[in-house]
Amino acid sequence: MSSPELQSLYQDIIIDAAKARHGYQPGLAGSAIGLTAGAASSSSTQTATVQTAAAHTELAAGGSATAAVATQSTVNADHCAASHQYNPTCGDELTVQVELDPAREGIVSVAWDGQGCSISQASVSLLTDLMVGKPVAEARTLIDEFRDVMRSRGKKELDIEVFEDAAALSGSSKFLARVKCAMLGWVALEDALLKLS
């Protein structure tokens, strides 16, 4: 009953990744804005697996994509940065935190907090799988390539050899309204990396 286009948007890899949420760490620094704040925020119902940041950055609801750099003792602020991104159309929001090695050349870990549609959740989960262990320079190239495909209106595909499972996100590029959802995590990582360069 569903069209091939819809099937290509919602491949099993996507649906599974949206549920698996690799890298999901509720209570991440700077993820406090929350449109649901005061009602049922996700962070209050989950057990936090990372230390909360010493500086709890309070942003105005609907605030712009501002980053809050984690300052907790276990994460070296020189090697760790976060970026908060918000999609005002559907209210999706995401904070991605990246930790680099001491030389700041490779990605040691990616963690994120936020909520949104299956495409944004799957995308950031697959992004986490793909980026951990990658050199920073390569990560930047991958983000550029990803953006290029997403903006192609379905004309370009992500190379499965390079993007692995994340290549399943190619289907989003045909749906103009979903490109932002797919890009959210990637833009956050790009912004976080920029703060460390």
Added chain:
Amino acid sequence: MTDAAPGILSADEVDRIRNDFPILHREVNGSPLVYLDTGATSQSPNSVVEAEQEFYEQRNAAVHRGAHTLAAEATDYFEQARERVARFVGAADDEIVWTSNATEALNLVAYSVGNASLGRGGPEADRFRIGPGDEIVVTEMEHHANLIPWQELAARTGATLKFIPIGDDGTLRLDVATDLIGPATRILAFAHVSNVLGTINPIGDLIRLARNSGNPFGTLVVLDACQSAPHLSINLGELDVDFAAFSAHKMLGPTGVGVLYGRSELLNAMPPFLTGGSMITVVTMDHAEFLPAPQRFEAGTQRVSQAIAFAAAVDYLDHTGMNRIHAWESALTQRAMAGLAEIPGVRILGPAPGQPRGGLVAFDTDGVHAHDVGQFLDDRGIAVRVGHHCAQPAHRRFGVTASTRASFYLYNTEAEVDVFLQAMSEVRSYFGVTGAAREGVVAR
């Protein structure tokens, strides 16, 4: 419902109505379009499109300027359009100000009050002055268009913004309103019908509270009629509101035109918001005198063809009968609500089935984000609204950031509701979520 009761549209009549709307016959993604997004913007019948086209083909000219025949005809049609829209909502001609949309109409009031507060408009405008110690009261269910202009006005003038909260049943807390509205209340602004919850607010009770507030200047009542003027028979004069705002594009008309209704006496005392050509009498290098309302609020070249098409839209509604339209939409809404209530994991926002409600229903689907629900429905040609519908506080109140909204109008059918319900019954399993909503889960 198929056998025609006089108080409601018949199914045959709806079929005939649909023939007047060419867009309803197109396909989307291989399926017939099922348009359930009138709450955001409605579709237009041929007569509306033709009215606009006829204007451009026969009498396009600037209005209220120039002496040639086309200018006179254009002005005549433009002013007749005002009369027809005025009659439709129970207003006098000079109480109807054309704006770009409801948002501009609400901003017009907020900025004019702001200008009066700065001393513009002379002693007549004193009744609009607002400042520290004064209060503006809105509700928690407002569209951002009837919230942010008041936030901004409060910030500019030092007045305080307060709000009437929403109860668990999706209606306003009148007990709180009774305490809130008092001698300090200068402005009470609220939606007649909520665009998220569908709640039809108790306009009589709220106006009574405002009229008895004890404020020495009187409390100004501003009604957001965006979701009521298109769907209910309303008489603004009888309702005794001071100002009201609505948009043509939600009531079969074109985009680009809306209305600010204001009681004549108030409009003529209020300083203008936008200034420039067409709204003045005598202008010197350092001063200008303004025309009476409505012209004093219509600066610059007007949206003439849109106003004329808007009049064709209200004629269409009038001819069909507002009470019969509302009865039909209500029946469709109740059918949709009954169907949604049977689907595990779907939680309806707003008043329970059987309670008064505008022709719309918004809901949360446990385990599936609204954006994904909308995508799934679109694949079958079903157009609904997803997101926060420009009412973030109302969503936050019910612990969600986004919802899916189906809204109905005179051109929707029972069969369309059933197509929508069938698709909704498949959504959660498509996304690999099954079973009833998890206990205590309200947000995702």
